[in-house]
Amino acid sequence: MSTANPDTSLPSESVSQQEEITSFAEILSDFEQRHAEEKHGETVTGTVVSVGPENILINVGRKTEGVVPVQMWHETQPGDPVPGATVEVGVGPLNEEGYYQLSTLKVQRPKDWSGLQMAFSEKRNIAGTVIEQVKGGFRVDIGVRAFLPASRSGVREADEMPTLVGQEIQCRITKLDVEKEDVVVDRRAVLEDEQTARREQRLAEIKPGDVVQGRVRNVMDFGAFVDLGGVDGLLHVMDMSWSRVAKASDAVAVGDELTVKVLKVDANTGKISLGLKQLLDEPWTVAARTFNVGDRVSGTVSRLTDFGAFVELMPGIDGLIHLSELSWDKRVRKPADVFKPGDRVDAVVLQVNAVEKRISLGYKQLVGDPWQTVQDKYPVGTTIEGPITNIAQFGAWVDLGDGVEGMVHVSDITNEKRLDHARDKLAKGQLVKAVVLEIDRERRRIRLGMKQLEPTSVDHYISEHQPGDTVSGRLVEVHGDRARVELGEGVIATCRLEKSKETRVPTAEAKTADVSSLSAMLAAKWKQGGSQGETKESARAGQIRRFRISNLDASSRTIELELAS
Numbered sequence: 001m002s003t004a005n006p007d008t009s010l011p012s013e014s015v016s017q018q019e020e021i022t023s024f025a026e027i028l029s030d031f032e033q034r035h036a037e038e039k040h041g042e043t044v045t046g047t048v049v050s051v052g053p054e055n056i057l058i059n060v061g062r063k064t065e066g067v068v069p070v071q072m073w074h075e076t077q078p079g080d081p082v083p084g085a086t087v088e089v090g091v092g093p094l095n096e097e098g099y100y101q102l103s104t105l106k107v108q109r110p111k112d113w114s115g116l117q118m119a120f121s122e123k124r125n126i127a128g129t130v131i132e133q134v135k136g137g138f139r140v141d142i143g144v145r146a147f148l149p150a151s152r153s154g155v156r157e158a159d160e161m162p163t164l165v166g167q168e169i170q171c172r173i174t175k176l177d178v179e180k181e182d183v184v185v186d187r188r189a190v191l192e193d194e195q196t197a198r199r200e201q202r203l204a205e206i207k208p209g210d211v212v213q214g215r216v217r218n219v220m221d222f223g224a225f226v227d228l229g230g231v232d233g234l235l236h237v238m239d240m241s242w243s244r245v246a247k248a249s250d251a252v253a254v255g256d257e258l259t260v261k262v263l264k265v266d267a268n269t270g271k272i273s274l275g276l277k278q279l280l281d282e283p284w285t286v287a288a289r290t291f292n293v294g295d296r297v298s299g300t301v302s303r304l305t306d307f308g309a310f311v312e313l314m315p316g317i318d319g320l321i322h323l324s325e326l327s328w329d330k331r332v333r334k335p336a337d338v339f340k341p342g343d344r345v346d347a348v349v350l351q352v353n354a355v356e357k358r359i360s361l362g363y364k365q366l367v368g369d370p371w372q373t374v375q376d377k378y379p380v381g382t383t384i385e386g387p388i389t390n391i392a393q394f395g396a397w398v399d400l401g402d403g404v405e406g407m408v409h410v411s412d413i414t415n416e417k418r419l420d421h422a423r424d425k426l427a428k429g430q431l432v433k434a435v436v437l438e439i440d441r442e443r444r445r446i447r448l449g450m451k452q453l454e455p456t457s458v459d460h461y462i463s464e465h466q467p468g469d470t471v472s473g474r475l476v477e478v479h480g481d482r483a484r485v486e487l488g489e490g491v492i493a494t495c496r497l498e499k500s501k502e503t504r505v506p507t508a509e510a511k512t513a514d515v516s517s518l519s520a521m522l523a524a525k526w527k528q529g530g531s532q533g534e535t536k537e538s539a540r541a542g543q544i545r546r547f548r549i550s551n552l553d554a555s556s557r558t559i560e561l562e563l564a565s
Helices: 012-038 070-076 113-121 160-163 188-205 283-290 457-464 515-528
Strands: 041-050 053-059 066-069 088-092 101-102 124-132 138-143 145-149 168-177 182-186 212-220 221-225 232-236 257-266 272-274 296-304 306-316 317-322 345-354 358-362 383-392 393-403 405-411 431-440 446-449 470-479 482-488 491-496 503-505 535-537 544-553 558-563
Touching: 053 070, 066 070, 066 088, 070 101, 088 124, 101 168, 113 168, 124 145, 124 160, 160 232, 168 188, 188 446, 232 257, 283 306, 283 317, 283 503, 296 317, 306 345, 317 345, 383 405, 405 431, 457 491, 457 558, 491 544
Parallel strands: 066 101, 145 182, 232 272, 317 358, 405 446, 491 558
Antiparallel strands: 041 053, 041 088, 053 066, 088 101, 124 138, 124 168, 138 145, 168 182, 212 221, 212 257, 221 232, 257 272, 296 306, 296 345, 306 317, 345 358, 383 393, 383 431, 393 405, 431 446, 470 482, 470 544, 482 491, 503 535, 544 558
């Protein structure tokens, strides 16, 4: 069974009616199109219906509404668009979505060739509508067909070219040949003039001290250019942060929205200097109330110099650990021996000077001051051993450990002879023994002696004798019941005298004897125990007598005597 075609099954009357409807629709569409073309360029008063992110919908009293780009509104109108507001607009052709392309540009469109010639001679801006994109540029309707070169369109990127089609623009006639009906227009010059005008206006509005909003337009190593709304300002890398910024890209990126402070405006050159860090608290003001002497702080080593290490305690605040504060041990010659950049370190605040922007830090203080216990560790009389660290003419320094050094004066180096220079006897690095003679903790000085450890004539005498030995000697001083006795060159002993004892002295004959034979005579007399020619006499200085050793002390180098019977 065959199926009938529904088209052929319609009554002839219905087909006729359908053809009439189609014909009427075509006529209506053609009428609307001609009507739109006839009204093209007309200026009317419209009412804002709604505001979108990119376009504003406006009722212009026609079958369909029109749209105005939001950006165009802000460039040409004083206030923000709000529903119900009225505005004069130029009516353009229908766009792809079926809306009239409107313009708020208050520029007349020439009506004829004479109008075009006048606009050309006066270099006046005129209105036009971009009809289509062609090879090398665009076709623009300015009352007649004109050519807009792509290089003068004001569009920088090739992929943005199609977006210009359908837009109402301002342009300027750069070529006009009436006979050939050849017209060339320039939009870029108009945009540049507008930009210059906006820049001058914005430049006049901006004052030093203003806090403004801007968008980062370009970033260089030395800073960032920020668009402030028609005019660019330079945010130098030094004004981005109180802390050190190596390059601008470390702090900002293209497209960033920033709140900045206007630091300087040069009306002659049009240059604007901006600051970001100036909107934050000045770090040294914060530091003055944050850090106190004696505080233990932590930071990162930011850089090293020959004289110390800089430590970042907070953004924009560096403290200095001077070379002398790195260690109690003077063998640390440079900061690089202790730290490297980036190290996290602890330190003690020694001084804060916010006016001069300086904080002095100490590192060695964390391990304690060895001079606080030096008297307990090295009491006077202690024998020490250490290497020579430095030599000068007047003496040498000996390392006692823990950063403590003692000095041996040149006069305390040896008993052998007098030295003109300490290096005559000592050398740097030589290991020596010395005795602690004196400690001055306040001045951080320890006096050492080496010669005090050398054997003396007293040491030799004591090593050769023992208590009970009978010896001879000369009384050099007598004070009551005590006397000092010289037993040999450099050997002095003490003797306790008994007042009840009487002594024998040489006779007159012996006194008149030759002085050169006195020692031999006395020795013989001491061996014989005296003679009939002697008389008794009290002890006095200058006498040569016989004594018995009662005590010997090698550690204190003392010899004690008593008169022999």
